Amino acid sequence: MKIRAQNSLQFILTKRLTLIVAVFWVIGALFAAYTARHEMEEGADTALVETSRRTSTLIIDYLENHQDAGGIVVLPEPGFDAVHDGDDDEDSDHDGDVDDFDDFMQYQLRDAKGDVLLRSQNAPETPFDAPLEPGFSDGDEVRVYTSVTGNGDLFMQVAEPTEHRNEAIIETMVSQFTPLIFLIPVTILAVVYSVTRALGPVRRVRNEIEARGEGNLTPIAQDDQTEEINTIVTAVNRLMAKLEAALSVERSFTANSAHELRTPIAVALAQTQRLLAELPEGHAARKRAVQTEEALKRLSRLSEKLLQLARAESSGGFSPTGHNQELGPTLNLVIEDIRRAGMDGAEIRSGAENLATLSANIDHDAFAICMRNLIENALKYGGDDEPVDIRVVEGHIVQVANGGAPVSPDELAQLTTRFKRSSNKADGSGLGLAIVEAIARNTKAELKLYSPRPDHADGFMAELRLHQS
Amino acid sequence: MRILLVEDELMLADAVRDHLLASGEAVDHSASVVDAEIMLRGTNYDVLLLDLNLPDGKGLDLLRDLRRQGSATPCIILTAQDQISDRIAGLNAGADDYLVKPFDLNELSARLAAVSRRYSGNPNPFVELQGGVEVDLAGRSVLRGGEHIDLTSREWALFDQMVKRPGQTLSKRQLEEALYEFGAEIESNTVEVYVSRLRRKLGRDVIKTVRGVGYRVEG
Numbered sequence: 001m002k003i004r005a006q007n008s009l010q011f012i013l014t015k016r017l018t019l020i021v022a023v024f025w026v027i028g029a030l031f032a033a034y035t036a037r038h039e040m041e042e043g044a045d046t047a048l049v050e051t052s053r054r055t056s057t058l059i060i061d062y063l064e065n066h067q068d069a070g071g072i073v074v075l076p077e078p079g080f081d082a083v084h085d086g087d088d089d090e091d092s093d094h095d096g097d098v099d100d101f102d103d104f105m106q107y108q109l110r111d112a113k114g115d116v117l118l119r120s121q122n123a124p125e126t127p128f129d130a131p132l133e134p135g136f137s138d139g140d141e142v143r144v145y146t147s148v149t150g151n152g153d154l155f156m157q158v159a160e161p162t163e164h165r166n167e168a169i170i171e172t173m174v175s176q177f178t179p180l181i182f183l184i185p186v187t188i189l190a191v192v193y194s195v196t197r198a199l200g201p202v203r204r205v206r207n208e209i210e211a212r213g214e215g216n217l218t219p220i221a222q223d224d225q226t227e228e229i230n231t232i233v234t235a236v237n238r239l240m241a242k243l244e245a246a247l248s249v250e251r252s253f254t255a256n257s258a259h260e261l262r263t264p265i266a267v268a269l270a271q272t273q274r275l276l277a278e279l280p281e282g283h284a285a286r287k288r289a290v291q292t293e294e295a296l297k298r299l300s301r302l303s304e305k306l307l308q309l310a311r312a313e314s315s316g317g318f319s320p321t322g323h324n325q326e327l328g329p330t331l332n333l334v335i336e337d338i339r340r341a342g343m344d345g346a347e348i349r350s351g352a353e354n355l356a357t358l359s360a361n362i363d364h365d366a367f368a369i370c371m372r373n374l375i376e377n378a379l380k381y382g383g384d385d386e387p388v389d390i391r392v393v394e395g396h397i398v399q400v401a402n403g404g405a406p407v408s409p410d411e412l413a414q415l416t417t418r419f420k421r422s423s424n425k426a427d428g429s430g431l432g433l434a435i436v437e438a439i440a441r442n443t444k445a446e447l448k449l450y451s452p453r454p455d456h457a458d459g460f461m462a463e464l465r466l467h468q469s
Numbered sequence: 470m471r472i473l474l475v476e477d478e479l480m481l482a483d484a485v486r487d488h489l490l491a492s493g494e495a496v497d498h499s500a501s502v503v504d505a506e507i508m509l510r511g512t513n514y515d516v517l518l519l520d521l522n523l524p525d526g527k528g529l530d531l532l533r534d535l536r537r538q539g540s541a542t543p544c545i546i547l548t549a550q551d552q553i554s555d556r557i558a559g560l561n562a563g564a565d566d567y568l569v570k571p572f573d574l575n576e577l578s579a580r581l582a583a584v585s586r587r588y589s590g591n592p593n594p595f596v597e598l599q600g601g602v603e604v605d606l607a608g609r610s611v612l613r614g615g616e617h618i619d620l621t622s623r624e625w626a627l628f629d630q631m632v633k634r635p636g637q638t639l640s641k642r643q644l645e646e647a648l649y650e651f652g653a654e655i656e657s658n659t660v661e662v663y664v665s666r667l668r669r670k671l672g673r674d675v676i677k678t679v680r681g682v683g684y685r686v687e688g
Contacts, residue, residue, distance in 0.1 A: 266571035270484035368553035
């Protein structure tokens with residue numbers, strides 16, 4: 001059982017439920033204690049009344065039989081045995097020690113003047129601190145019940161030590177609260193366990209939603225879900241379907257735009273090249289045809305880059321599965337394609353085994369656009385005498401390095417800005433690195449530029465650190 | 470080479486066909502999948518140039534059907550779909566190369582030559598023949614005793630077919646197909662006329678006649 005963040009539903013529920021249960025439990029226990037105390041007081045008072053009523057006649061009889069000695073008659077212990085036996089038993093086991101006396105009730109029979117005529121063994125010789133009026137009164141250490149007896153000229157007072165009464169109440173309270181000390185932590189554990197179990201489906205749905213992104217908009221499974229979760233999952237699935245449709249329309253629009261734009265340019269370029277081929281050498285129109293061909297090629301390159309930029313900024317570019325995928329074959333295909341196109345520049349050097357280790361969470365098309373731009377850049381701006389080196393580091397970092405004059409730090413910082421070209425050559429579109437930067441941004445990758453390249457005094461290196469998950 | 474160009478954009482098809490004809494290739498054009506299927510059933514083409522988005526279907530489906538039927542005709546896809554996934558799909562369907570529009574016509578020629586060489590079993594563009602004749606198939610040049618020999622487009626088209634398969638006898642029919650675009654009229658002695666011209670320029674020993682079968686060059 002693990003409670004994650006303090007603002008998590010699990011933490012909040014656990015905290016509140018535990019607090020509420022504990023507080024109500026304590027309140028309930030206090031109320032029960034109050035009621036128990038009240039009932040115990042009432043029971044103890046009833047016992048005083050009952051004792052007074054049942055014993056007063058017998059005690060008066062005992063007084064009449066033993067009054068000849070003079071002074072205060074002391075009722076032998078235990079009072080009741082003595083009273084019931086009706087005489088003084090010299091062989092009694094009782095030695096008169098108060099400590100052995102387990103009857104806490106104390107008795108005094110007083111006359112109308114308040115003098116003590118008879119007292120129990122455990123009662124004081126001095127009168128109780130209680131008025132000679134029928135009913136209850138509280139002294140410093142005892143609670144006393146007074147009743148009128150005899151011919152109305154004697155007062156029977158039965159007292160119970162307050163200490164004894166409080167001790168009983170405290171023992172009851174302790175026995176009532178002690179289990180709570182153990183039960184509250186057990187309750188907390190039970191609440192945490194129950195909440196964790198109950199929130200299992202919520203966590204599963206949260207993990208599923210977390211795993212979704214532009215690259216993965218597959219519906220979330222709705223098996224064994226509670227009704228509330230099912231409603232959320234249905235809504236999320238509906239929303240993802242709408243998002244998928246919107247992204248699909250956007251991608252389709254970009255793809256159609258590419259097709260619609262490329263075809264007329266292809267027609268114009270092919271027709272111009274035919275015109276150039278059919279014009280005789282030295283014809284006045286040849287120069288214009290050559291310029292038109294060049295302009296069309298430039299237009300072709302620019303439109304390609306603009307469409308790449310539109311794609312890079314419109315779609316996420318993560319792997320369709322939402323997880324890493326092998327990119328080595330794609331990188332090889334891009335390299336092969338550039339080699340076959342016979343682009344001007346140095347040789348491309350790459351280790352097949354090294355490239356095969358490449359794996360990251362990025363769409364093949366987005367990755368191919370990045371690599372094509374980085375390699376084309378290296379070929380365009382690198383020196384002809386040094387190969388373009390392509391390396392894969394740690395399975396997810398691609399480095400493309402080329403020779404040539406180093407780029408100044410100020411210029412390096414500006415290279416990912418749109419339409420910003422390196423001053424070394426000016427025939428690029430100025431969009432290549434901006435496209436790579438846009439794709440990197442959308443796929444949690446990172447583009448780093450170095451010039452001079454590491455361990456060299458010259459050249460340039462672009463490093464694409466792809467995201468893995 | 471006899472080439473089938475499947476392209477629905479007529480102005481582009483026109484320019485590509487003119488370029489290939491000027492290079493001495495025989496080109497037939499189809500603007501739809503249905504027409505292309507009919508033409509492929511009736512003729513053995515050396516290369517298929519295939520657009521992907523056609524008015525009555527997908528070029529990839531046509532290519533897959535062709536491969537399922539066991540056809541090994543080399544195919545180069547010409548398309549405006551430039552994504553790497555499109556390229557992978559094209560290559561997986563059985564294409565030999567993939568050229569994205571807009572393309573340079575000379576690059577198209579180079580790709581055609583490369584694919585054709587791969588299929589001839591000899592990817593090396595430099596071929597030495599008897600009689601001190603050296604041929605550069607990629608550069609379309611012929612040297613005899615170190616001297617450059619000029620060949621016309623038609624002469625080159627015929628010679629190219631034989632040089633790609635040195636030692637292999639090609640029938641008169643095979644050579645005719647390579648020489649003329651679909652529908653063009655062929656005289657009964659056209660092949661003999663061009664063989665005769667080539668022998669005059671390259672020497673009599675370069676092209677052998679296999680009586681009743683056809684012609685061949687010895688590497």
